[in-house]
Each structure stands twice: as structure tokens, then as C-alpha cells.
Amino acid sequence: MNAPVLLDRVRLPRWLLPADWPQRDGVPVLARLAIEGGRVQSLRPADDAAETPTAGWDLGGTLALPGFVDAHTHLDKVFTLPRMKAVQPGLLGAIDAMLADRVNWTPADVRERAARGLQWAWECGTTHVRTHVDWWEPDALPMAWPVMAELAQEWAGRVRLEQVSLIKLPLFEDAAQALRLAKQVKATGPHALLGGFVHSTNWSENALRNLLRAAQACELDIDLHVDEELNASATGLAATARILAEIGYEGRVVCGHICALAEQPEAQALATLDAVARAPITVVSLPATNLLLQDAVTGRTPRRRGITLVKEARERGIPLLFASDNVQDPFCRLGSFDPVEALGTAALVAQLDEPFETWSEALCRADWLRRDATVQRPTLVGAPADLVLFGAADRFGWPSRSASRVVLRAGRVAHGEVPAAWREHPAAHA
Numbered sequence: 001m002n003a004p005v006l007l008d009r010v011r012l013p014r015w016l017l018p019a020d021w022p023q024r025d026g027v028p029v030l031a032r033l034a035i036e037g038g039r040v041q042s043l044r045p046a047d048d049a050a051e052t053p054t055a056g057w058d059l060g061g062t063l064a065l066p067g068f069v070d071a072h073t074h075l076d077k078v079f080t081l082p083r084m085k086a087v088q089p090g091l092l093g094a095i096d097a098m099l100a101d102r103v104n105w106t107p108a109d110v111r112e113r114a115a116r117g118l119q120w121a122w123e124c125g126t127t128h129v130r131t132h133v134d135w136w137e138p139d140a141l142p143m144a145w146p147v148m149a150e151l152a153q154e155w156a157g158r159v160r161l162e163q164v165s166l167i168k169l170p171l172f173e174d175a176a177q178a179l180r181l182a183k184q185v186k187a188t189g190p191h192a193l194l195g196g197f198v199h200s201t202n203w204s205e206n207a208l209r210n211l212l213r214a215a216q217a218c219e220l221d222i223d224l225h226v227d228e229e230l231n232a233s234a235t236g237l238a239a240t241a242r243i244l245a246e247i248g249y250e251g252r253v254v255c256g257h258i259c260a261l262a263e264q265p266e267a268q269a270l271a272t273l274d275a276v277a278r279a280p281i282t283v284v285s286l287p288a289t290n291l292l293l294q295d296a297v298t299g300r301t302p303r304r305r306g307i308t309l310v311k312e313a314r315e316r317g318i319p320l321l322f323a324s325d326n327v328q329d330p331f332c333r334l335g336s337f338d339p340v341e342a343l344g345t346a347a348l349v350a351q352l353d354e355p356f357e358t359w360s361e362a363l364c365r366a367d368w369l370r371r372d373a374t375v376q377r378p379t380l381v382g383a384p385a386d387l388v389l390f391g392a393a394d395r396f397g398w399p400s401r402s403a404s405r406v407v408l409r410a411g412r413v414a415h416g417e418v419p420a421a422w423r424e425h426p427a428a429h430a
Contacts, residue, residue, distance in 0.1 A: 003385075003411035006056025007033040009046045011063045011395060014354075015361040016378060021045070027395075030061060033380065038410030040380045057422040063356060063393050067127035067386035067409075068339045069366035072223075072256045072284045072323035075114035075131040075151075076144035080104075080329045087330040089296035091228060097330035098134075110144045114151055117327060120337040122159050123415045125388035125407045128366045129159055130223065130323075132166040132195060138177055141184065152191050158409075162369075163188070164195035164223040172196065172207040172214070182214035195223045198236035208236070209243050215251065221371055222253045227260035230294050230304055234260035241275040249280065252371040256284040256323075258308045259294055269309060277316040282368045285310050286325035287346040289332040307349050319368035322346050322359075339363045344399040356398040385411035391419055 009030045022029050022045055030046040080101050081087075087097040114131075121129055133144050145163070152161040165185050172178040185194045194215045198208060215222045227234040237258050244253060255276075261269045276283070287307050294306030313320050322342045327335030336342070343363055347355045367373055385408055392404040406416035 004056045008058045010059050011061050013360050014357045035385045035411040063390040065388050066364045068363045069128040070126050070339050071130050071321045073131045076133050077329040078117045078327045079113045091293045094330040110147045124338040130162040132164045135165045135167040138171050162191045164193045167196050169202045169207045172211040175210045178210035178214040182218040186218040193223045194220045198226045200234045221251045226255045228257035230263045232263040238272040241279045244279045254282045259306050261309045282319040284321045289325040322362045340399045340402050356395050
């Protein structure tokens with residue numbers, strides 16, 4: 001479908017609007033977006049009398065968000081659950097099931113499953129996906145690693161795909177080996193990051209320090225699974241923040257999960273978040289997988305939620321994202337590549353106020369994954385017109401009724417059916 005030159009009466013979230021945006025009864029007024037050359041040319045209040053629409057769509061208050069970033073996925077594992085037998089509850093049971101399934105992995109198998117996941121993400125409105133890839137051996141690339149690099153090239157222009165080496169922390173115990181691993185990741189290209197699994201069962205501050213130093217030496221950004229457990233003594237996050245300060249690391253570090261914060265004494269947990277706020281760290285929360293894996297015992301209703309301290313992190317200005325994590329594998333049989341579903345889960349489990357006006361930011365800030373990450377107010381002006389329009393939802397109940405949506409890429413309809421009412425505006429025909 002031809003691209004509209006103007007989107008009129010769009011409901012944008014408060015975080016995406018200029019600080020001086022007019023309000024009516026305490027609610028931001030609707031917006032008017034002008035699109036030219038596939039980018040947003042201007043953003044003005046829809047009731048601005050100085051500008052009368054001559055062409056475009058009248059969205060009548062439809063909710064809109066920028067394209068999503070899904071900052072933590074596992075495309076190498078996706079869709080493996082149907083071929084597995086019974087999986088023992090909890091994180092370690094899921095790991096055992098995954099290891100047993102590796103005999104079924106071939107490059108073609110990984111490619112087919114991962115491509116299916118990327119297609120799902122693209123149809124939902126995601127423009128940026130980061131996947132972790134299991135890396136078990138110090139001297140051999142994982143089978144899935146080059147497959148992800150090929151998919152990153154194939155999907156360029158539709159979805160930006162980044163890949164993270166998910167390496168067991170003990171493999172960094174030797175500093176020389178840590179550097180070799182970092183150099184292998186670096187050789188993959190600018191879309192590759194060094195990563196590791198930091199857990200109390202494999203804890204070593206020396207290995208973590210070697211990981212961080214190796215990334216620093218190779219000018220790599222870092223993405224870690226940290227403290228994915230309900231163990232108050234797990235202090236991987238606190239150690240990461242402290243070591244980053246000690247070595248003067250200048251890149252961007254993403255710390256995913258950090259469930260242990262919710263189990264620690266309040267003063268300890270908040271002191272750790274204060275340190276994180278002073279470090280180049282972005283936090284990624286994975287509500288669906290953590291709910292299913294944490295405090296999981298057969299035949300017993302879980303008592304603890306497993307989500308990290310998202311409100312306290314946001315209060316400290318720490319960049320915070322929600323992401324999908326595992327999808328239909330032993331780690332999360334109910335997973336989805338729709339980031340909006342991840343936020344819907346988080347809104348319930350963490351009792352989040354105003355999911356659309358405030359917390360939707362945690363689905364859209366791809367800049368929070370970059371080493372020059374900023375917490376300043378973003379703007380649509382000048383950005384690609386990659387937008388997701390929720391025709392059936394409203395600002396009070398969103399993300400309820402969010403499955404029906406129209407996805408725009410560079411201002412053109414990429415997925416979904418455009419309601420006739422949008423195009424039947426008196427000046428609606430571009």
C-alpha cells in the first residue's frame with residue numbers, strides 16, 4: 001500500500017513527546033505526524049490550527065509506538081520443545097533438556113527455526129533483535145554461531161540482528177583463553193557481543209574480571225546472564241558494577257535477569273542498584289521465563305515471582321528493557337516473539353502503572369543497547385517511520401487488545417490490515 005504522507009490524530013505515549021507538549025485534562029493531546037522519504041518529518045499537536053491536513057490518514061486516537069527492540073532472545077533454542085520428552089522444573093532442568101536435544105541440531109535445523117522466529121518478530125513490529133547463542137567449547141565455534149551471522153546479513157534492512165556468545169563463566173578463568181574467545185567474537189563483525197553465564201553454581205570473580213577485561217581489550221560490548229536465581233547470596237551484578245568501575249570500561253554492558261535482587265535485603269539490593277546507576281549498564285528483565293523457571297517445584301504452587309526490581313531501577317535512571325527471552329523451548333514453553341506480550345506479563349507481575357504512557361518505553365529504546373546509550377528524551381522527528389499502530393486498544397487497557405495492529409516500515413504498510421475508517425478521512429488519500 002502507498003505510504004501516507006500524514007498520520008493525523010495519533011495517540012503517542014508521554015515519554016515520546018516533547019516536555020512542553022500540550023495537555024488536556026492532564027492527558028497529552030493527539031499528534032500529527034508528517035512523513036517524507038520514509039522518515040518522520042515533523043511532529044505537531046493534531047489540533048494545531050496553523051496546519052490543516054491535505055492528505056493522509058485520520059487515525060482517530062489510535063495508539064502508536066516506534067518499532068520494538070527485543071533485547072534478549074535465544075534463536076538457537078527456539079521451537080525445540082515439541083520434540084522433547086518431559087522436562088524437569090526449574091532452570092537446571094531446562095538446561096539438561098536442552099543439552100539432550102543438541103544431538104538434533106544441524107545448521108539447517110537451526111536456520112529454519114531461527115528464521116521462523118525472526119519472521120514472527122518482524123510481523124509483530126520488531127526492528128531490532130538480540131539473540132544469545134550457547135557456546136560450550138573454548139576452541140570451537142558453536143554450530144549456530146555462523147548461522148546467526150548469515151541470518152543477520154539476510155535480514156538486514158528488515159530486522160537488525162545481533163548475536164551474543166553465551167559462554168560458561170569458567171571458560172574465562174584463564175586470561176589468555178578469555179582473550180582468545182573475545183577475539184573470535186570480535187572477528188564475527190560489529191553485530192557480535194561477548195557474553196557469559198554468571199551464576200552462583202559457577203561463580204568466580206577472577207573469571208568475570210577476565211571476561212570484562214577481554215571485552216575491553218577488543219573494544220567489544222558485553223551482554224551477560226546474571227544472577228538468574230532466587231539466591232540472596234548471588235552477587236554477580238554487584239561485582240560486575242564494581243569491576244567495571246575499577247577497569248574504567250567504556251563500552252555498554254547489558255545485564256539480563258538479575259532475579260537475585262528480589263531476594264536480597266532491601267538495603268543491599270538498593271545499594272547494588274545505586275552502583276549500577278553509576279556504571280554503563282542496561283538492565284533487561286525477562287518476566288515470562290523467570291516466572292516459569294524460578295521457584296519451580298513439581299506439584300507445588302510457586303511463592304516467589306522471580307522478576308527483578310524494575311521500578312527501583314527505573315527510579316534511578318537505569319536504562320531498562322523488557323524482552324521475550326525463550327520461545328517454545330524447555331526454558332519457556334509459553335514464550336512469544338511479541339515484545340508487547342512480555343510487557344503485559346510484566347505489568348501484571350510487577351504491578352506497573354500506566355503501561356502505555358510510561359512503561360512502553362522499555363520496548364522501544366534500542367539506543368539503550370549502544371555504548372553511547374542515553375536516558376534523554378527521545379524523538380520521532382528525523383527517525384525512520386517504523387511504527388506500530390494498535391487499532392483496537394486504548395490507553396487505559398493497553399496492552400489488552402493489542403494483537404490487532406498495523407506495522408509500518410519507512411511509512412509503508414508491512415503487515416496488518418488498514419481499517420477503512422483511517423482512509424475515509426476527507427483528506428485521506430495520498
